[in-house]
Amino acid sequence: MGALSMITNNTLFSLQVEWRRWHGQYVKLFLLLMGFAISAALLTMAVRLGSMLFYENPNWTNTDKPLYTIGRLHEDMQLQTVSRQTLEQLKTLPMVDDVSWLSFKTFSFTFENQPINNLNAMVFSDNLQQHLGITLGPEQNRLGIWLTDRYWRMAFNADAGIVGKVMSYKRIAEGLPILGVLDQKFDQVGTKPLDFWISKDILPYNTPFGGGAMAEKFLLAAPLYYGIFSSSQRFNISDATKQLESLDLTVKGMNFGQISTPLTMFSGVVLDPKAQHNMTLLWGLLIGLIITLFVILTFTLFAISTSRTILFANEYNTLRLLGAESGHLLSSSVLFSIVKLVVIALLTWLCIYFISSMLEACQGYQQRFPATEFAIEAKNLIGALLAVSFTVILCALIPMTNLLKRSTFTRMTNQSKSFVQKIMSDSTLALQLCASLVAIYVLAFIGVKQWQQYYESEVDLTVSQLEVFTGNYPIAWQQVLEKIKQQDSSAVIVSRPFDSPFRVNLEDERIPDGAMVDSINASSNYFSLLKTKVVGQIPDNWQSGVVINQSLAKRLQPNGDINALIGTSISHGLPAKQHTIIAIAQDLPHLGRTNAVVPAMYFSLNEYEKETLNNFAVLTSEINYLEKNSDFVTWLKTQSPEFKASETQTLEQVLATAEQQSTDLLLAALIVTIVIVLGVFSGLWYQMLSQLRVDKQNISVLVAIGAPDSFVFLSRFKKILIIFVAALIVCLLATVLFEPANKTLSDIDPLALLVAMVSTLLVCLTAVLIPVKRLLAQPIQQALRDL
Numbered sequence: 210m211g212a213l214s215m216i217t218n219n220t221l222f223s224l225q226v227e228w229r230r231w232h233g234q235y236v237k238l239f240l241l242l243m244g245f246a247i248s249a250a251l252l253t254m255a256v257r258l259g260s261m262l263f264y265e266n267p268n269w270t271n272t273d274k275p276l277y278t279i280g281r282l283h284e285d286m287q288l289q290t291v292s293r294q295t296l297e298q299l300k301t302l303p304m305v306d307d308v309s310w311l312s313f314k315t316f317s318f319t320f321e322n323q324p325i326n327n328l329n330a331m332v333f334s335d336n337l338q339q340h341l342g343i344t345l346g347p348e349q350n351r352l353g354i355w356l357t358d359r360y361w362r363m364a365f366n367a368d369a370g371i372v373g374k375v376m377s378y379k380r381i382a383e384g385l386p387i388l389g390v391l392d393q394k395f396d397q398v399g400t401k402p403l404d405f406w407i408s409k410d411i412l413p414y415n416t417p418f419g420g421g422a423m424a425e426k427f428l429l430a431a432p433l434y435y436g437i438f439s440s441s442q443r444f445n446i447s448d449a450t451k452q453l454e455s456l457d458l459t460v461k462g463m464n465f466g467q468i469s470t471p472l473t474m475f476s477g478v479v480l481d482p483k484a485q486h487n488m489t490l491l492w493g494l495l496i497g498l499i500i501t502l503f504v505i506l507t508f509t510l511f512a513i514s515t516s517r518t519i520l521f522a523n524e525y526n527t528l529r530l531l532g533a534e535s536g537h538l539l540s541s542s543v544l545f546s547i548v549k550l551v552v553i554a555l556l557t558w559l560c561i562y563f564i565s566s567m568l569e570a571c572q573g574y575q576q577r578f579p580a581t582e583f584a585i586e587a588k589n590l591i592g593a594l595l596a597v598s599f600t601v602i603l604c605a606l607i608p609m610t611n612l613l614k615r616s617t618f619t620r621m622t623n624q625s626k627s628f629v630q631k632i633m634s635d636s637t638l639a640l641q642l643c644a645s646l647v648a649i650y651v652l653a654f655i656g657v658k659q660w661q662q663y664y665e666s667e668v669d670l671t672v673s674q675l676e677v678f679t680g681n682y683p684i685a686w687q688q689v690l691e692k693i694k695q696q697d698s699s700a701v702i703v704s705r706p707f708d709s710p711f712r713v714n715l716e717d718e719r720i721p722d723g724a725m726v727d728s729i730n731a732s733s734n735y736f737s738l739l740k741t742k743v744v745g746q747i748p749d750n751w752q753s754g755v756v757i758n759q760s761l762a763k764r765l766q767p768n769g770d771i772n773a774l775i776g777t778s779i780s781h782g783l784p785a786k787q788h789t790i791i792a793i794a795q796d797l798p799h800l801g802r803t804n805a806v807v808p809a810m811y812f813s814l815n816e817y818e819k820e821t822l823n824n825f826a827v828l829t830s831e832i833n834y835l836e837k838n839s840d841f842v843t844w845l846k847t848q849s850p851e852f853k854a855s856e857t858q859t860l861e862q863v864l865a866t867a868e869q870q871s872t873d874l875l876l877a878a879l880i881v882t883i884v885i886v887l888g889v890f891s892g893l894w895y896q897m898l899s900q901l902r903v904d905k906q907n908i909s910v911l912v913a914i915g916a917p918d919s920f921v922f923l924s925r926f927k928k929i930l931i932i933f934v935a936a937l938i939v940c941l942l943a944t945v946l947f948e949p950a951n952k953t954l955s956d957i958d959p960l961a962l963l964v965a966m967v968s969t970l971l972v973c974l975t976a977v978l979i980p981v982k983r984l985l986a987q988p989i990q991q992a993l994r995d996l
Contacts (some may be wrong), residue, residue: 266477320377353385439714502885671859674707
């Protein structure tokens, strides 16, 4: 009864027949369906990520209008602030609708007779809330403190009674009231975690003038602000930047020196351009992976469908002779394709669930999109599934349609050759080679850039570092130094951790445009402990004088002997003070060995503005001295009830963390490249096997009449070589057409291009050589007997 029911039910019978035609290749079928499901899931997520990266405003804003950021972009891709005068001039540009600003500053208060030091605040302009559509609370225009939810829970144990109390501030007699607690989305702006928000009215009290007309003038000229502006018009960012730079951005009577870093505008609220750049690169790699994976899967499915159609051609011909209509055969293929699509849809949903969970747990995502759920939009998922559906159904219909259009004699002898099929095959191969060239070029380009920036430093990477936080109870650094020196006489106290130097703007007549430099205060023996080469003499009891690194020395003396700088002076500080250059040190990799070296100045801790420190780092030659249960750390705990310390790390580990972003980018590029190259290789391999199967007899005849193996190989490789050259030309033309106007072919990295060309040619060579050698290794008598 079951068999009779199956026969009388045309739909079930057709599906059963189609399923049995895949006998022996069920694993391959499942892998194809899983591949399409992964492609659809990744495409859905990539579209959503692209929308979040390039079109959507951050979750702490509440507006859909296009926003732009203005600042000054440093050579290491750090965004520096601009003056308010620059923002006032920005308002005069015709395309600008409104301008607001924000500024990140550190404040110290007293609360209930307890000092609270170094709180991170975001100071905002009067119109920021209206401009960005946000509401802090009913008293949002009043001068006071808006605690972030994170800090409120951490410092006050989520005590609702804290609202209304007053924090004392040294320059405001009545203090600053706590106005309320903000929503969690305001805990972080960009990549900066915040403790509280406060209006711009606090800034005059934070100037050297303490208020009045001079304070206002100072705040107008000082580079303190990140500008955010909106525009309802489409405009060229580069032209707008040049137009702004042509205006007078100075304030009469206030001189902060000539700033070397150029003005830069970004589409969107971008406060960390380096992180945005790396995210964009990773997103581009993801898109490249999706496209390549989709093309390879499509080509593979089409090739398998064509092969299976030819394999069962006699069966189809028999059905036609028995009276089966073309529509019935086509509908059977479409019906089975629909079943495959249902399976793909289910697998896609599972892939999205697992991949999105991993993405939300990723540290990079949490930093870029804090407190933001990765929500998939239905239209993106439907669009991805429609693209897959269109492909799967076409791959099933085209081979069957081509078979049914031929005459009975042609179908039986299987001698028909389609020019369109050849063009499609060659085009697909060219597209695959383009993908291989681009993927390997991107990987090589990233690798070459990191290799060029990488430099070996003789710094002792076994030195250990402990970063110390003492909260509201600062410790005298001399006392800390004396204590640690009881265990390690070579130990050093540093005002900032090795990988987090303080960035300042250096103005010197020898550097016409000025320079952004790293500034570090350290105790004596700093360079001796790190085993860094130094030219000059640093006193054992280092009290004064500045040590500069080689990068800064080359900026100060670009054409002469840099050692001649020793004994000269350099101006630094507010107010400006002359410091004698006493030595020139080897460049140290503060930002990691794969990042560009930044000019640096090193001062004695004796010249530091404070005798006590809330946040500092201890460097020793032995990690045991800084372990959690060591005598030194135990002593530190007794000095501050709010003592906290980072995990003790060697400088090797510190640098590895600093280089992690570069490593992740290189690793992501490597994974994408491996997937693409393996896909291209498998496609070439399958195509070559198919061609050899068809041309086996012709090759056997050529070998029998004396053709050398090299002739057979070259005849196979020649066509692929021509397609490779075409793919290379397409890639170069695409570079010219789609890159910005100021980019040319000369901007292509020649070493990366060479690596891409050679690697792709090796893939092609291997995919051709091995199948040909296997064929030629067979006895010629056996091949001739098959004729």
